[in-house]
Amino acid sequence: MSYFCASHPPSQRCHTLYGIQAWQKAVSDTFFTLDIHSAPSPDFRGALCTATTGRLSISHLRAGPACYQRTASHLQHCTEESFLITLPLSHTVTFRQLQRHATCHRGHFLLEMSHEPYAFSTTQTSELIVVKVPQEALRPLLRHPERYCAVDFDGRTGIGRLFRQHALNTARLWIPATQRCWRGSFWNFLPTRSNRTTGS
Secondary structure (H helix, E strand, O other), rough: HHOOOOOOOOEEEEEEEEEEEHHHHHHHOOOOOEEEEEOOOOOOOOEEEEEOOOEEEEEEEOOEEEEEEOHHHOOOOOOEEEEEEEEEOOOEEEEEEOOEEEEEEEEEEEEEEOOOEEEEEEEOEEEEEEEEHHHHHHOOOOOOHHHHHHEEEEEEOOHHHHHHHHHHHHHHOHHHHHHHOOOOOOHHHHHOOOOEOOOO
């Protein structure tokens, strides 16, 4: 839990992006290289706010239905290993990695790793909190963290609830849009003119 404590004020950036190509670039720049596919639509958009301190980042995303794929070709150019802790805030997501398949509902969370291929899918417009942790920071705290990838963890009870609530509170503190979006639409608190990007 102490890993969420920032020694310096986190830097922040927020974007609303239009089109799947623009969304793929923003997500890849924030986490690591991914291929993102969605049903053809000129109206696809995604909103992404990220706060970073040191090598830890926490992001608040909302986007239309899509499939996010980390492929073997991406790993050939991978120079940094990291883990993502993903907390769905709205709808169910599915995740496949290491021959495991997880269905993760609102109130639950799951662990993903950058250095193995995976597929992450949403079938509705979904809102997520995602924490990115370098592998060298996670491994001393959790032995063999890959054992826990693609496992659905219940964030409603016990230690899972404590972790999930701490992550959500950190997002509210670090990301201005997150502080307000619980009282309205996430889209409304993000810049839309200066950051508008068109993709196909």
